[in-house]
Amino acid sequence: MALDCSLLAHALLPTQRTEEAVGALREINLQGHELVAAAVLFVEFPSLLRRMVARGQLDRADGEAIFDIFRRLPIRSVNTSPGNLQRAWDLSKTLGQSDTFDSMGYAIAESENAAFWTSDQRFTNAAKTKNLSHIRRFA
Amino acid sequence: MTAWVVGGHISRTDVGSADGAYQMPAESAYGGALADITVTDTASGADFRRLLPSRRRGELTQILKELELLHSRILARRGGTPFTTDEIEQEIGEVRGDS
Numbered sequence: 001m002a003l004d005c006s007l008l009a010h011a012l013l014p015t016q017r018t019e020e021a022v023g024a025l026r027e028i029n030l031q032g033h034e035l036v037a038a039a040v041l042f043v044e045f046p047s048l049l050r051r052m053v054a055r056g057q058l059d060r061a062d063g064e065a066i067f068d069i070f071r072r073l074p075i076r077s078v079n080t081s082p083g084n085l086q087r088a089w090d091l092s093k094t095l096g097q098s099d100t101f102d103s104m105g106y107a108i109a110e111s112e113n114a115a116f117w118t119s120d121q122r123f124t125n126a127a128k129t130k131n132l133s134h135i136r137r138f139a
Numbered sequence: 140m141t142a143w144v145v146g147g148h149i150s151r152t153d154v155g156s157a158d159g160a161y162q163m164p165a166e167s168a169y170g171g172a173l174a175d176i177t178v179t180d181t182a183s184g185a186d187f188r189r190l191l192p193s194r195r196r197g198e199l200t201q202i203l204k205e206l207e208l209l210h211s212r213i214l215a216r217r218g219g220t221p222f223t224t225d226e227i228e229q230e231i232g233e234v235r236g237d238s
Contacts, residue, residue: 005231012206014213015222022206029199047234065209069202074195099235120228 001033002109003075004102005044006119007138012066013049015057020138021119035075038108040101042077045070080104084111095126109134 010021028035046067053063080088084107091103102123109116115134118124124137214221 006227009227009231013227014210016227017210017222022203025199025203025206029196029203032196044231044234048231051230051234059213062209062213069206069209072198072202074199101235120231122228 001028002036002114002116004105004118005041007117008045010119018139024117024138036078036112036114037075038104039077039079078108084108094130
C-alpha cells in the first residue's frame, strides 16, 4: 500500500481523526502489507504537525507524541526517479492539479505495484474522471 | 526473478521455489528482518505481493495501541468532547504553499 499525507493526517491527528482512516491502518496491520510512500511525505507530514503546534491547534507535548508515532511507522520511503517524476508531472496536468504532491504519490504507488490509499477527495474525484485505478479513499 | 524488497535486491538464487512462489529461507544471509517476506513470481503473472516482516508488523500493532491511548488521553483532557474535523485538505495545501 502507498499512503499519502491526508490519510495519515486523518489517522494520527486527534483534531482530524476519522474512524475510516484509523481503520485503514488497522486493515494494513491485519493484512500485513508493506507500506510505502513518496519521500516527500516525510517532509510534508512533520510540516503539517509543526504548523498545527505553532498555531496552537495541537499541544506541544501531543505534537511530540504524534511525531514519535509517525517516525516509527514502518513506511518505506521511495525516492523519485526520472520515470515516476515524468509520470507525476503528466498526471498533474491531466488531472488539473496545481501541484505534483498527490500525483507523485500515485506515480510512486504505480511504480511499486501498490494501491494508492488517500483521504484526499479532490484528487480522488479528479482521478475518477480519468479512470485511474487502484485508488482507495478513506473519508 | 529479481525483486526489489525492503533493504535491497533478492534474486532467484537467494530463495527457495515452491509452485511458483518464492520464499526467503527462515535464516537468510540478510538476517531475520526479511525472513518471512513472500514474493510471488511476477514472471508467471501472479500478484507481486510484499508483506511486512513479522517484526515490523508487531511494531505497527504496538504503534496503533499507543495511538489509541494518546487519542483517548487527549479526548479525556477535553472532557470527552470530540474535536470538530477541520478541512485538512486546505491545511495540507497551505503546507505545500498553495495560495
